[in-house]
Amino acid sequence: MQFKEFLSNEELVRIHEASIGILEDVGILVHNEKARKIYAKHGCLVNSESGIVKFTSAVVEKYRKAFIPTFSFKGRDPQFDRTIPGDKPLVVTGSSAPNIIDPKTGKERRAVSGDLANIAFLINELPGFDVFSTATLADDAPHGQFSLSRSYPALKNCLKPVRTNTPSMEDLLQILELGFIMAGSKEAYQERPLITHHCCPVISPLTMDVESTEAIMYLTENGFPAYATIVPSAGSTAPMTMAGTLALGNAEFLAANLLTQMIRPGTPIIYAVLPTVTDMRSGAYVPGGIENGMLIMAFCQMARFYGVPSGGYVGQTNSQVNDSQAGYETGMNTTSALLAGASLFNMGGLLGGLMAFDFAKAVIDNDIALMLKRVEKGLEFSEENMSLDLIKEVGPGGNFLDKKHTRDRMRSTGLMPALASRSMRPTWEDQGALDSNARALKIAENILSKPNPAVLAADIDAKIQARFEGIVAGDAVWNQ
Amino acid sequence: MQFKEFLSNEELVRIHEASIGILEDVGILVHNEKARKIYAKHGCLVNSESGIVKFTSAVVEKYRKAFIPTFSFKGRDPQFDRTIPGDKPLVVTGSSAPNIIDPKTGKERRAVSGDLANIAFLINELPGFDVFSTATLADDAPHGQFSLSRSYPALKNCLKPVRTNTPSMEDLLQILELGFIMAGSKEAYQERPLITHHCCPVISPLTMDVESTEAIMYLTENGFPAYATIVPSAGSTAPMTMAGTLALGNAEFLAANLLTQMIRPGTPIIYAVLPTVTDMRSGAYVPGGIENGMLIMAFCQMARFYGVPSGGYVGQTNSQVNDSQAGYETGMNTTSALLAGASLFNMGGLLGGLMAFDFAKAVIDNDIALMLKRVEKGLEFSEENMSLDLIKEVGPGGNFLDKKHTRDRMRSTGLMPALASRSMRPTWEDQGALDSNARALKIAENILSKPNPAVLAADIDAKIQARFEGIVAGDAVWNQ
Numbered sequence: 001m002q003f004k005e006f007l008s009n010e011e012l013v014r015i016h017e018a019s020i021g022i023l024e025d026v027g028i029l030v031h032n033e034k035a036r037k038i039y040a041k042h043g044c045l046v047n048s049e050s051g052i053v054k055f056t057s058a059v060v061e062k063y064r065k066a067f068i069p070t071f072s073f074k075g076r077d078p079q080f081d082r083t084i085p086g087d088k089p090l091v092v093t094g095s096s097a098p099n100i101i102d103p104k105t106g107k108e109r110r111a112v113s114g115d116l117a118n119i120a121f122l123i124n125e126l127p128g129f130d131v132f133s134t135a136t137l138a139d140d141a142p143h144g145q146f147s148l149s150r151s152y153p154a155l156k157n158c159l160k161p162v163r164t165n166t167p168s169m170e171d172l173l174q175i176l177e178l179g180f181i182m183a184g185s186k187e188a189y190q191e192r193p194l195i196t197h198h199c200c201p202v203i204s205p206l207t208m209d210v211e212s213t214e215a216i217m218y219l220t221e222n223g224f225p226a227y228a229t230i231v232p233s234a235g236s237t238a239p240m241t242m243a244g245t246l247a248l249g250n251a252e253f254l255a256a257n258l259l260t261q262m263i264r265p266g267t268p269i270i271y272a273v274l275p276t277v278t279d280m281r282s283g284a285y286v287p288g289g290i291e292n293g294m295l296i297m298a299f300c301q302m303a304r305f306y307g308v309p310s311g312g313y314v315g316q317t318n319s320q321v322n323d324s325q326a327g328y329e330t331g332m333n334t335t336s337a338l339l340a341g342a343s344l345f346n347m348g349g350l351l352g353g354l355m356a357f358d359f360a361k362a363v364i365d366n367d368i369a370l371m372l373k374r375v376e377k378g379l380e381f382s383e384e385n386m387s388l389d390l391i392k393e394v395g396p397g398g399n400f401l402d403k404k405h406t407r408d409r410m411r412s413t414g415l416m417p418a419l420a421s422r423s424m425r426p427t428w429e430d431q432g433a434l435d436s437n438a439r440a441l442k443i444a445e446n447i448l449s450k451p452n453p454a455v456l457a458a459d460i461d462a463k464i465q466a467r468f469e470g471i472v473a474g475d476a477v478w479n480q
Numbered sequence: 481m482q483f484k485e486f487l488s489n490e491e492l493v494r495i496h497e498a499s500i501g502i503l504e505d506v507g508i509l510v511h512n513e514k515a516r517k518i519y520a521k522h523g524c525l526v527n528s529e530s531g532i533v534k535f536t537s538a539v540v541e542k543y544r545k546a547f548i549p550t551f552s553f554k555g556r557d558p559q560f561d562r563t564i565p566g567d568k569p570l571v572v573t574g575s576s577a578p579n580i581i582d583p584k585t586g587k588e589r590r591a592v593s594g595d596l597a598n599i600a601f602l603i604n605e606l607p608g609f610d611v612f613s614t615a616t617l618a619d620d621a622p623h624g625q626f627s628l629s630r631s632y633p634a635l636k637n638c639l640k641p642v643r644t645n646t647p648s649m650e651d652l653l654q655i656l657e658l659g660f661i662m663a664g665s666k667e668a669y670q671e672r673p674l675i676t677h678h679c680c681p682v683i684s685p686l687t688m689d690v691e692s693t694e695a696i697m698y699l700t701e702n703g704f705p706a707y708a709t710i711v712p713s714a715g716s717t718a719p720m721t722m723a724g725t726l727a728l729g730n731a732e733f734l735a736a737n738l739l740t741q742m743i744r745p746g747t748p749i750i751y752a753v754l755p756t757v758t759d760m761r762s763g764a765y766v767p768g769g770i771e772n773g774m775l776i777m778a779f780c781q782m783a784r785f786y787g788v789p790s791g792g793y794v795g796q797t798n799s800q801v802n803d804s805q806a807g808y809e810t811g812m813n814t815t816s817a818l819l820a821g822a823s824l825f826n827m828g829g830l831l832g833g834l835m836a837f838d839f840a841k842a843v844i845d846n847d848i849a850l851m852l853k854r855v856e857k858g859l860e861f862s863e864e865n866m867s868l869d870l871i872k873e874v875g876p877g878g879n880f881l882d883k884k885h886t887r888d889r890m891r892s893t894g895l896m897p898a899l900a901s902r903s904m905r906p907t908w909e910d911q912g913a914l915d916s917n918a919r920a921l922k923i924a925e926n927i928l929s930k931p932n933p934a935v936l937a938a939d940i941d942a943k944i945q946a947r948f949e950g951i952v953a954g955d956a957v958w959n960q
Contacts, residue, residue, distance in 0.1 A: 001488075022868065029876035239871060240883075241865040247868065278881075289894060293855075294859065318902045319915075320905050323804065324803065324920075327808035328810060330808060332814075339819045352904070364804050364805075368808050374770050382723060386727045396507065396508060397686070405719065420809070422766055424835070435803035437804060
């Protein structure tokens with residue numbers, strides 16, 4: 001089994017060297033003072049006036065040795081715990097869309113906390129998804145509860161691992177406290193941290209912010225799971241070449257992730273990216289472009305070079321509806337990343353270039369996720385599976401349809417998708433001539449019109465509501 | 481640059497040996513008497529009563545040495561000539577759909593010769609397509625002109641290579657005569673054969689027919705380009721395992737293609753397949769399933785093992801409309817095949833499991849084809865493309881948008897698709913809120929409402945019409 005690779009080993013080494021050159025020669029502008037101190041303490045050259053941090057090759061080489069090869073996600077129910085790369089492809093929803101396609105009206109509107117509860121319930125039920133990343137914002141968040149209004153509905157309605165992000169330390173500490181209550185205590189949570197934090201400390205090109213950098217340092221110090229995504233966009237925040245975007249993005253990956261190793265060697269990380277090439281005709285941001293998949297493939301090779309799990313935002317679409325474009329953009333880029341060996345797929349449920357969550361899109365992406373997992377399972381080559389005795393028994397002109405061998409394997413050899421239509425046109429027309437968007441919405445409705453069996457225990461919930469006055473209801477309610 | 485591979489070298493060798501075992505032990509039922517004689521003459525064991533032909537390992541090894549690594553397609557205009565694998569991915573339309581989605585009514589109906597003229601014109605204009613395979617049947621074919629009514633409209637309206645198939649020797653000879661007239665003479669045609677013939681001599685499991693086998697023998701004897709597609713379906717005509725389907729399909733590939741080498745060593749071939757896994761819930765034929773892509777990937781490895789170009793029918797969809805399913809089925813399987821190194825992609829324009837041609841689907845598949853070609857071009861790694869000086873010049877927190885470097889590369893680094901929408905929702909709504917199907921149909925209409933500049937010269941056309949009395953008009957006419 002070998003992966004599709006664009007780059008030779010010599011080229012990987014050259015990119016690594018070029019990234020070190022960028023870190024040595026240009027450096028990173030680090031806005032967080034505490035981070036600058038940590039970099040300085042561990043051998044970086046810090047200009048306290050400009051905020052520029054420069055690395056030497058020796059520093060990079062020393063701390064990258066601390067990288068470890070796995071990253072784990074824990075859920076409310078341990079049966080949903082996942083570790084990559086072993087459990088790849090790890091399929092995750094897209095995150096933080098401001099809007100949602102209202103499932104009743106079909107119109108786009110601001111997302112609210114109740115939407116997150118419904119989405120969490122749906123993701124919990126769809127077998128293709130491994131992790132629920134808080135897919136939208138919550139426009140109804142009470143003052144001071146911006147992140148709580150997202151994470152609480154998510155955790156309340158989903159047994160799978162939840163991944164979230166927070167814009168400030170206040171929010172981060174609130175979310176951790178929510179986690180402690182759910183786990184029973186801080187100690188119990190430390191044993192089994194059921195929230196994975198996502199940070200974007202790097203703003204391309206070559207800049208690290210205050211808040212997200214502060215968050216990843218705090219989480220690292222406390223041993224709570226967190227990882228960063230690097231988001232270079234060729235033509236605007238990176239050079240208009242794939243090789244340049246790779247060299248720059250890799251320097252940014254090193255800067256952010258060496259910081260975690262300086263704080264706590266062996267902190268689990270993911271080489272996560274959301275790379276794009278800007279469409280210069282309009283300046284459009286293009287997560288749906290084929291270049292997203294190509295760049296993920298290349299970053300994935302760099303991740304193998306460093307011995308860490310890889311992936312990121314892949315398979316997002318720029319389409320506003322579940323049309324053919326939405327299908328091929330999600331399908332082609334996720335397939336590319338899979339065949340290049342990526343582990344993490346932040347792929348599900350969003351339309352319009354990360355702007356809106358859509359229930360039907362999540363159901364469609366569940367089918368795509370199951371297809372990816374079928375590919376990952378591989379061809380299952382074995383002497384027995386070659387079925388040579390059966391081929392002889394059936395013989396020229398015979399038929400395999402009525403064989404026990406066929407019946408025994410009919411559910412494992414081929415994926416049997418819930419969504420895809422395989423009917424001939426007359427049958428399909430008799431069934432209402434529904435396209436995959438309409439069928440997907442029906443599947444979502446069918447799941448969400450029932451009570452959620454995964455809802456959080458009432459006693460724990462009472463503690464949460466007592467602690468956070470005015471907290472949103474966080475209940476999955478479909479038929480109102 | 482390495483391809484995604486499921487199988488190790490030892491496994492490839494084992495499949496090769498298993499296929500020889502099938503050919504030795506079970507044999508092929510060959511209905512064509514002339515073929516049986518050729519096999520017998522070249523060392524096979526032929527049972528003239530049963531029609532079973534058995535191969536020895538020595539025969540297989542001797543004649544597979546004659547395989548050559550390239551296959552060429554020639555067009556009316558030599559600028560469109562293509563040779564695989566060098567010109568991969570070679571993108572071809574799907575073929576022989578009985579129906580068409582009428583572009584005016586949106587309803588499915590029988591396809592006619594005039595449709596083929598319009599389709600040929602469209603494919604000629606869409607840059608993602610390399611070869612036009614006669615995409616539909618022609619329901620208005622005059623008696624005795626079944627194939628002529630397909631090939632003539634195709635050749636009349638398209639400068640790119642045309643690929644077609646014929647159900648009988650009578651039809652084959654008629655099509656060749658059409659080619660001779662177009663080329664000026666039989667000799668000129670032999671120099672530059674602008675029709676590539678496609679045959680399906682093998683009916684899985686392990687059977688060769690009369691007519692298609694006769695055709696491929698005739699074409700091989702005369703040095704005209706032809707190739708065969710192997711079509712095993714796991715669970716009905718092959719074992720319900722991928723390894724068994726591979727071993728069986730590979731035996732069938734060898735049987736059909738060794739015949740051509742026995743007739744004329746060094747005859748160019750393609751390891752072309754249309755493998756599927758039957759959906760046993762309904763018995764549905766599933767060219768859109770992910771298993772089609774997986775099996776193509778594996779057959780592609782066998783093709784490299786034999787040193788011949790590979791590919792086949794990949795990226796077909798079972799969907800009846802251009803919805804998300806049609807997009808991800810075409811996108812995922814073609815991407816899989818590409819990253820496994822396939823050369824030939826019979827992918828474009830069909831809906832409903834090969835049953836109907838659709839103009840919008842062809843335009844959508846053109847965008848997918850261009851995405852595949854962008855991936856094939858690769859990352860373009862070079863010292864210059866790493867753009868290290870520019871990264872230094874822009875520096876932390878800077879911007880690449882206004883750089884000449886960016887402008888110079890904006891049309892080559894990222895693909896700029898004609899079809900995909902990258903607008904934010906308000907803009908997209910202002911532009912009519914059209915999905916990719918509606919936009920694709922507009923692109924097709926825009927092309928087809930103009931006169932076709934590629935139409936065949938009147939003097940040659942007059943000769944064709946004089947020779948074939950009652951021949952269909954074969955003209956592309958859009959607005960009637």
